[in-house]
Amino acid sequence: MKLQGIKPIENMTQVDRIEMNLHDYFRNENFLPGDSIPKEIELAEAMGVSRTAMREALTRFKTLGIIESKKNRGMVITEPDVLQNMNRVLNPQLLHQDTMQDFFELRLVIELGIADLLYVRKTDEDIKKLEEIVDKENAAKSKAEKLKWDIEFHATLYKISGNQTIERFQRTLMPVFDYMKNTLHIRSQEQTADYVSHKVLIQILKTGTVEDFRQGMYKHLMQYFEQIK
Amino acid sequence: MKLQGIKPIENMTQVDRIEMNLHDYFRNENFLPGDSIPKEIELAEAMGVSRTAMREALTRFKTLGIIESKKNRGMVITEPDVLQNMNRVLNPQLLHQDTMQDFFELRLVIELGIADLLYVRKTDEDIKKLEEIVDKENAAKSKAEKLKWDIEFHATLYKISGNQTIERFQRTLMPVFDYMKNTLHIRSQEQTADYVSHKVLIQILKTGTVEDFRQGMYKHLMQYFEQIK
DNA sequence: TATTATTAATATGTATTACATATATACATC
DNA sequence: GATGTATATATGTAATACATATTAATAATA
Numbered sequence: 001m002k003l004q005g006i007k008p009i010e011n012m013t014q015v016d017r018i019e020m021n022l023h024d025y026f027r028n029e030n031f032l033p034g035d036s037i038p039k040e041i042e043l044a045e046a047m048g049v050s051r052t053a054m055r056e057a058l059t060r061f062k063t064l065g066i067i068e069s070k071k072n073r074g075m076v077i078t079e080p081d082v083l084q085n086m087n088r089v090l091n092p093q094l095l096h097q098d099t100m101q102d103f104f105e106l107r108l109v110i111e112l113g114i115a116d117l118l119y120v121r122k123t124d125e126d127i128k129k130l131e132e133i134v135d136k137e138n139a140a141k142s143k144a145e146k147l148k149w150d151i152e153f154h155a156t157l158y159k160i161s162g163n164q165t166i167e168r169f170q171r172t173l174m175p176v177f178d179y180m181k182n183t184l185h186i187r188s189q190e191q192t193a194d195y196v197s198h199k200v201l202i203q204i205l206k207t208g209t210v211e212d213f214r215q216g217m218y219k220h221l222m223q224y225f226e227q228i229k
Numbered sequence: 230m231k232l233q234g235i236k237p238i239e240n241m242t243q244v245d246r247i248e249m250n251l252h253d254y255f256r257n258e259n260f261l262p263g264d265s266i267p268k269e270i271e272l273a274e275a276m277g278v279s280r281t282a283m284r285e286a287l288t289r290f291k292t293l294g295i296i297e298s299k300k301n302r303g304m305v306i307t308e309p310d311v312l313q314n315m316n317r318v319l320n321p322q323l324l325h326q327d328t329m330q331d332f333f334e335l336r337l338v339i340e341l342g343i344a345d346l347l348y349v350r351k352t353d354e355d356i357k358k359l360e361e362i363v364d365k366e367n368a369a370k371s372k373a374e375k376l377k378w379d380i381e382f383h384a385t386l387y388k389i390s391g392n393q394t395i396e397r398f399q400r401t402l403m404p405v406f407d408y409m410k411n412t413l414h415i416r417s418q419e420q421t422a423d424y425v426s427h428k429v430l431i432q433i434l435k436t437g438t439v440e441d442f443r444q445g446m447y448k449h450l451m452q453y454f455e456q457i458k
Numbered sequence: 459t460a461t462t463a464t465t466a467a468t469a470t471g472t473a474t475t476a477c478a479t480a481t482a483t484a485c486a487t488c
Numbered sequence: 489g490a491t492g493t494a495t496a497t498a499t500g501t502a503a504t505a506c507a508t509a510t511t512a513a514t515a516a517t518a
Contacts, residue, residue: 011509013471033323039498050473055499056288063292064318071480072498079325080318089293089309094262096308102394105346106339109395113342116447117334120457165331166338211440218345228349240480242500268469279502284470300509301469 018049018057026066026077033079037067040075083168090172092179104180107173108224110166111154115214117161118205126160127206134198153198184227196220247278247286255295255306262308266296269304312397319401321408333409336402337453339395340383344443346390347434355389356435363427382427413456425449 022043031037038046044054058075061067065080092100133156137149151174158167196219204216218225251272260266267275273283287304290296294309321329362385366378380403387396425448433445447454 015471027322030322041498052474053472055285056471059285059288060292063289064314066318066323069499071500072482072496073480074498077323079323079328080320082315082318082324082328085293085314085318086311089295089311089314091309093256093259094295094306094308095311099308099311099394102392105392106395106398109342109346110335110338111342112345113338113340116341116454117338117457163331163334165328166335169335211444214443215440225345228346244500270469281503282501285500298470300471301467301511302509303469 014049015053015056015060018047018053019060021047022057022061031077033077036074036076083165083172086169087172090176092175097183100176100180100183103173103176104224105228107170107177108221108228110170111221112214112217114158114161114163114166115210115217117163117166118157118213119210121162122160122205126156127202130156130160130198130202130205134202137198150198180227186223186227188223194219195222243278244282244285244289247276247282248289250276251286251290260306262306265303265305312394312401315398316401319405321404326412329405329409329412332402332405333453334457336399336406337450337457339399340450341443341446343387343390343392343395344439344446346392346395347386347442348439350391351389351434355385356431359385359389359427359431359434363431366427379427409456415452415456417452423448424451 069075
């Protein structure tokens with residue numbers, strides 16, 4: 001049986017073991033962001049390995065954003081940026097088509113799911129901002145400009161959700177969504193019978209219920225949901 | 230202005246620059262998973278740096294799962310496992326409380342959002358499986374056992390969604406959710422007036438609409454949604 | 459001939475040593 | 489007190505050597 005992210009111990013390298021040791025060490029010593037850790041040589045000697053190997057293990061933690069190092073200042077534990085890490089590997093060129101489809105769906109799932117957050121946190125100012133965007137969208141002449149304001153509209157919704165992580169997550173997913181849009185055969189919105197425009201969505205946000213909004217958003221994104229089988 | 234994930238070039242180390250170069254190189258050469266890349270020394274020489282520095286840059290890519298190396302076989306480009314990377318850094322001990330709250334909310338958002346996927350992909354077998362779980366849950370004596378089947382129920386829903394990434398994502402979020410459950414002051418389900426049980430959710434899944442299900446799920450998770458302000 | 463055993467070549471993994479460099483600290487100078 | 493200088497320090501980079509797993513070529517065997 002082959003599990004994801006687990007490699008057989010027999011072909012584990014020394015650095016792999018050092019990494020595990022460090023992981024336990026950080027955990028057991030209850031290190032928190034801001035805490036400084038022993039210097040490279042001390043760690044290497046304490047573990048009975050060369051500085052080279054220790055550095056390689058430390059590099060892994062640095063890569064993940066779990067520790068940071070500065071010349072002569074030593075190393076400190078840091079709060080990893082989950083989304084940044086995701087950003088670095090979410091590369092359409094490298095990922096399998098199925099995975100891309102999964103993230104494509106995830107974006108739709110979130111777009112519908114944030115309705116509740118919106119209704120808890122929306123303010124009159126937010127609505128006003130959305131309306132301004134729609135005005136600019138309608139005034140836009142080129143297709144590219146329209147698209148720009150379309151994206152801005154949805155980005156603003158994410159902002160209104162008050163959830164920074166979800167907002168950043170969505171931005172991270174944008175290239176994926178873009179890629180899938182080009183890959184899948186997606187027809188234009190106007191061809192849909194009961195298409196819900198941004199303007200209508202705002203209206204629902206002002207006077208409708210959460211349920212209304214979700215249904216509206218579903219219809220607004222209908223062209224994409226059709227891709228799900 | 231300070232942006233996330235960007236460091237001023239003046240205090241960029243040489244390895245940082247090597248990493249960027251490699252990144253461009255991989256991209257421009259259109260390397261795909263499975264393709265092998267030049268060996269360490271060649272890369273180092275081509276870039277005019279020591280093998281040491283090159284190795285450190287390569288270690289970063291290895292850490293992210295973008296390349297893999299084997300003794301004498303050289304290195305090959307691999308498909309990074311986005312979720313695995315996330316798993317390594319989603320550590321409640323290290324993350325800020327706000328971030329944890331964000332992920333807590335994200336889990337709820339997804340739980341509601343997958344309704345559409347469920348209705349597209351559910352089968353009679355899936356329903357049967359859910360019913361079996363609920364039976365076991367009701368037959369369970371200890372609180373721990375009940376919790377286990379509760380988790381199993383939701384995990385199965387994710388499985389039914391047919392989206393492996395979302396399914397794994399949810400598993401990744403579990404520790405966060407667990408942590409938040411202990412941190413926040415969450416009352417028990419039974420205290421809710423119009424509480425919707427797993428049994429009812431299944432019933433909706435069988436005869437109700439997507440909207441019904443979403444409303445049901447919302448009520449089922451009411452105790453958690455109350456934490457959102 | 460087919461198969462196995464042995465050997466040599468190869469690229470990564472680890473160790474050692476040395477030095478560069480940014481930063482902090484202490485000290486000296488104005 | 490502010491500024492400049494010297495020194496110590498921990499990480500960053502380089503160079504070199506060797507260990508080790510794996511491949512490929514070669515030799516030995518049936």
